[in-house]
Amino acid sequence: MKLLDLHNLSRKRLEALQASGIEYPEELLLLFPRRYIDKSNIVPIAMLRESGEPVTVVGKVISKNVTGFRRSKRLEVTIRDQSGAMKAVFFKGWKYFITQFKEDEWVALYGKAKQFGRSMSMAHPEVDPVQDPDNLEQFETLIPIYPGNKYFSKAYISNSLIKSWTDQILSSTRVAECLPEKILKRHSFPERHRAFQTIHQPRSRKESQDALLRFKYEEFFLFELSMAKVKNIRISRAEGTVLKPGTLTKAFFNEILPFSLTDGQKDALGDIKTDLQSGLQMNRLIQGDVGAGKTVVAIGSMLIAVDNGLQAALMAPTEILAEQHYQTIQKYLEPLGLNFRLLTGGQKTALRRDILTDIEGGTCQIVVGTHAIFQEAVKFHKLGLAVIDEQHRFGVKQRNEMLLKGDHPHLLVMSATPIPRSLAMTIYSDLDISIIKDMPAGRKPIKTAVRTDKERENVYDFLEESIRAGDQAYVVFPLIEESEAMDLKDATMGFEKLKRRFPESHIDLLHGRMKPDEKEGIMKRFVEGETQILVSTTVIEVGVDVPNASIMIIEHAERFGLSQLHQLRGRIGRGGKQSYCILMPDTKLSKDGRFRLKKMIDTSDGFEIAEADLKLRGPGDFLGTKQSGLPEFRYADIVEDRLLLEQAKNDAWNIIKIDPDLELPEHRELKKVFGPYFKERAEFFGVG
Incomplete structure (x- = not known):
């Protein structure tokens, strides 16, 4: 079957599909519903409650009236079942909706019920005609709602049209299986064709979730298969380089x-x-x-x-x-x-x-x-x-x-x-x-605290005492690429304020726009103890090792990611002294901001912090680079679906171990899918 075989496919609609990356019918099957509407929950009108959950009500149209004046006009439709009556109200597009109702005919309304006085009503419910009120089988299935885009909108590709296309493809085409039979049985996955049917024509939520699990696994499996193949190629190419300590x-x-x-x-x-x-x-x-x-x-x-x-x-x-x-x-x-x-x-x-x-x-x-x-x-x-x-x-x-x-x-x-x-x-x-995992002997855990701007003078008093005792300190300001000039100004202003507050101390300013020899000179003075306070942007996040630095004050701490805060904190505590990290956030803190600061106080375990940071920011932001190599999984989530990822990795690497070129009969169909998949990625991984 080809895309051109789809019914009601105009040239404009074909171009819209192609602009959305859909060239073949199976690619349309990969456009999974973003949610399902469950209209099977039919509630008698007398039992309606304002629960906030959408329900279905089936009743006969008793009356329809347009009320209000000019722009405030609205359509009110009253329907009745054996238990009572309720209203459906339409504020916008009432001229269209009035044509959807005829007195004495049965309709189904799907929406959220609300209480108005003694009666219940629905605002702008979805409306479906009911042919036989004694046989409501049409409401026993889930209705898929597909994601849209600007191309679909311009070409009038509606949700019902996509649904009819997927039904047509599934009825006229048999989708080939790519996963080995052993894997399907081991994990009780449905076959690929059946899984597509379940995604687009689900009979229950559990059935659709089981099918989605199979496709998540498939994404992980193909990626892990490619990584195992990459490693296998590298090993085969680099034999004979034996190095021994001398x-x-x-x-x-x-x-x-x-x-x-x-x-x-x-x-x-x-x-x-x-x-x-x-x-x-x-x-x-x-x-x-x-x-x-x-x-x-x-x-x-x-x-x-x-x-x-x-x-x-x-x-x-x-x-x-x-x-x-x-x-x-x-x-x-x-x-x-x-x-x-x-x-x-x-x-x-x-x-x-x-x-x-x-x-x-x-x-x-x-x-x-x-x-x-x-x-x-x-x-x-x-x-x-x-x-x-x-x-x-x-x-x-x-x-x-x-x-x-x-x-x-x-x-x-x-x-x-x-x-x-x-x-x-x-x-x-x-x-x-x-x-x-272990740290060098003699290092004391760093004490971390959050202090508000009202407590700033107390923080400065503590800093003053510590400097008199021979300690050194970092004061760090955030540096965000999109507003580098603004943040540099922030650090410069902070530097000037600290110079006025600590007139007897040697204070330097370090930032990324300085020339290499200038930065080197500043760091040399700090390492040698000539500078007591180093005001810096995040250029000191990694690498700089000053054992005598025992205090770090992080301004606007809520702007930093958890891992970045942990990296900054790691710049101190390098010597035998007790070290202190003081986080100073702005007055308005988001929920995530409060969580990050609390996590910093609660733990110094970098792995625990990294896991929490990944959950907060997601893998893309966590890595912070487009060249990271992180695949764009369409359905799977490496955080939420970690156990599935582990299963897929074990299965994939075991296959490459016994059949690196997928030549065995049981891997024939897998090879057809994996070949093009790997070819696209081989050059990126340096084995093309």
């Missing part, structure tokens, strides 16, 4: 590192060593809360690559973070006599040319940089390991661009934003995951 790695951990590794760091390094020695390409994600010691794990991993005569690259999302990593590497690795370089976008031409020559010639063993590493001019001599810090700031596409910089180098990505399980099962499901 003298540099051993010297770093045994002689240079001034502290002992935590159990979590040891476990993560153990996973990495196993990957690097397996002969297969490593694709591993290290998750650890702020301050868990991921950088040390990354340095150890890069040294293994250098020990084997290869180069390593560490990429960070901001220049400040890249500079911080570079300084850390410099501090630890200078005694080993290694050549490491910093590559950022703001460097002068001569310096940049020198760095690029170093990288291409192979004399640069470790390069630390920002997005600048992605540029075409950057050519590695022999890249063996790529490390991406704060992975959520980049996304899948950029992660794959990094892999193209070498001959399938090993990949290590790190995230200080704990990743909820549902996200880990989708955009990160092609990665193996290690979690560093």
Whole structure:
């Protein structure tokens, strides 16, 4: 069957369907109802109550009258059943509705009943003619209500027309099954054709929900199948790259590192060593809360690559973070006599040319940089390991661009934003995951409090006492891309006020519009203790490590996401002192705003905070990037349907394990659907 076979399909309607992304009849079946109207709840008029729930009333038309004057005219229709009488009232379009009623004929009214004086009435109910009042079978089914759009409206594609089209398609076409029979039986899913019938012609709400569950699973299953396929392709392409720790790695951990590794760091390094020695390409994600010691794990991993005569690259999302990593590497690795370089976008031409020559010639063993590493001019001599810090700031596409910089180098990505399980099962499901749960010894839990603007002077008194005692503090203002100028002004005004309030303290202002050397100078003064208070926008959200900073005041705290607040709080508490995070919201707080602030007070567990943040904002806002790789699921929700996602992932990965090319007879129909699906996504995941 073709779209052109649909009845009442004019050229205008065909164009409207195509503009809505519908080219084939089955794509029209995928336009699921957004809700159902249940007209089966028929209530006698005498039993009507003002419940707020829509009901159906069936009765004979007794009278119809137009009352009022000019614009206030309305149509009142009285109907009666065996128990009593009620009115239907139409304020708009009464000239049309008056033609829908004829005295002594039976009608069904569907709407919300309301009490007016002693009688009940319905305002603008839906009206259906009743042929046989003794046989009301027509009201025993659910009526689908389809989503509309501007194209449908202009082409007069009504709800009833869509319903008649789906009925026509289902009666004349047999929809092929794509899920293996074993899966259908295991989860008691209906076959695809039957599931479509149930969605568009449901007999009960439960039946339609069961069918929808099948389609949610199908979305998850095809995506997880593609992720399993991606991983399988990468493994098959990158055999033989065996890396073992050598003298540099051993010297770093045994002689240079001034502290002992935590159990979590040891476990993560153990996973990495196993990957690097397996002969297969490593694709591993290290998750650890702020301050868990991921950088040390990354340095150890890069040294293994250098020990084997290869180069390593560490990429960070901001220049400040890249500079911080570079300084850390410099501090630890200078005694080993290694050549490491910093590559950022703001460097002068001569310096940049020198760095690029170093990288291409192979004399640069470790390069630390920002997005600048992605540029075409950057050519590695022999890249063996790529490390991406704060992975959520980049996304899948950029992660794959990094892999193209070498001959399938090993990949290590790190995230200080704990990743909820549902996200880990989708955009990160092609990665193996290690979690560093413990924190370095000696760190005290950060105390968090909310203070209002009325309590500001008390907060400043506390800040003054702490500075006298030798502590340092951050005062952070929000930075929102759409209003960067406004927020920068906000931070600048705050900076000026603090200078007047603390005339004897050294206060600096840091923001993203400053030149790299200017930012570096400000941070250097803060790190060395010369600056007592650093006023900043969110550029200090990640990476900056100042052990003596023990106070953080976050202005307009309700504007931040939960994960962002948690990241900011992680900038303090790096030393042995008791640290304090003070959240100062505006006077008007939304329900979500109050929830976020309370969650910050109640817990410091990054994973709990991340789960709560994901539920509040949804996956798109949580990731904050179009290039994240998060699929646009049409029916499924990775938060609400997490258990279904887990089932789909297990099933998909088991299939790829035993039949990576879907050649078995039981996977023949699945291959027909999966082939085009995967082809669309392969290039995005770097395996096209």
